[in-house]
Amino acid sequence: MNSLEQILAANRQFVEHLPSSYESEENDKMPNRHLAIFTCMDTRLVEFLEPALGLGRGEAKMIKNAGNTITGPFEAIMRSLILSVFELGVNEIIVIGHHDCGMANTTSQGLTAKMLARGISPDAIKMVEHSMEKWLDTFHHPEDNVKEVVEKIRTNPLIPKDVPVHGLMFHPRTGKIEVIVDGYSAANIK
Numbered sequence: 646m647n648s649l650e651q652i653l654a655a656n657r658q659f660v661e662h663l664p665s666s667y668e669s670e671e672n673d674k675m676p677n678r679h680l681a682i683f684t685c686m687d688t689r690l691v692e693f694l695e696p697a698l699g700l701g702r703g704e705a706k707m708i709k710n711a712g713n714t715i716t717g718p719f720e721a722i723m724r725s726l727i728l729s730v731f732e733l734g735v736n737e738i739i740v741i742g743h744h745d746c747g748m749a750n751t752t753s754q755g756l757t758a759k760m761l762a763r764g765i766s767p768d769a770i771k772m773v774e775h776s777m778e779k780w781l782d783t784f785h786h787p788e789d790n791v792k793e794v795v796e797k798i799r800t801n802p803l804i805p806k807d808v809p810v811h812g813l814m815f816h817p818r819t820g821k822i823e824v825i826v827d828g829y830s831a832a833n834i835k
C-alpha cells in the first residue's frame with residue numbers, strides 16, 4: 646500500500662466510525678478562543694502542541710511553516726495572520742518556536758547542493774538564491790527567531806496595535822512551554 650492508499654483506507658474507517666465529539670455543531674471556522682498560533686511544521690508537534698497548550702478543535706487558528714519564519718511584510722504567513730485578525734475574530738497571536746528546530750542547521754548552500762544533486766536547474770536556483778540566503782542563513786537560534794518574528798508581527802503596519810503578540814518556546818520531548826515575549830506588556834495591556 647502506498648501512502649495515499651494508506652490514507653484513504655484509514656479515512657474509510659474514520660468516516661464509518663466518526664466519533665460523536667467531531668460532529669458538534671458548535672465548531673465552525675471562527676476560533677472560539679480568538680487565538681492564532683504560528684508555529685513550526687515539525688512532525689513532533691503534531692497532536693502534541695495543542696494538548697500541551699490545552700487547546701482543542703475549533704479553538705485556535707493554527708498556522709505553520711518551516712521554523713515559524715516570516716520573510717516579508719505581506720508574505721503568506723502575514724496574510725494568514727491579517728485574515729485571522731480582520732475576518733476571523735482573532736484578537737491575540739502566539740508565535741511558538743521549539744528546541745532542536747531543524748531550521749537552525751539548514752543553510753542555503755546545503756539546500757542548493759541537494760537541489761543540484763536531484764537535477765534542479767542551476768538557473769532556477771539562481772533566481773531564488775538571494776531569497777534563499779535571506780530565509781535560511783539568518784536563522785541561527787530558534788529563540789532569537791521567535792523574538793524577531795514577534796517583533797515583525799507587532800510592528801507590521803497592517804496589524805492593529807491592540808493585538809498582543811506573544812513569543813513562546815516549546816520542548817518537543819517534554820512538552821514544556823517557556824515565555825520568551827509577554828505580548829501583554831509589549832502592547833501595554835494588563
Ligand code: ZN
Nearest residue numbers: 685687746747
Ligand atoms: Zn522546527
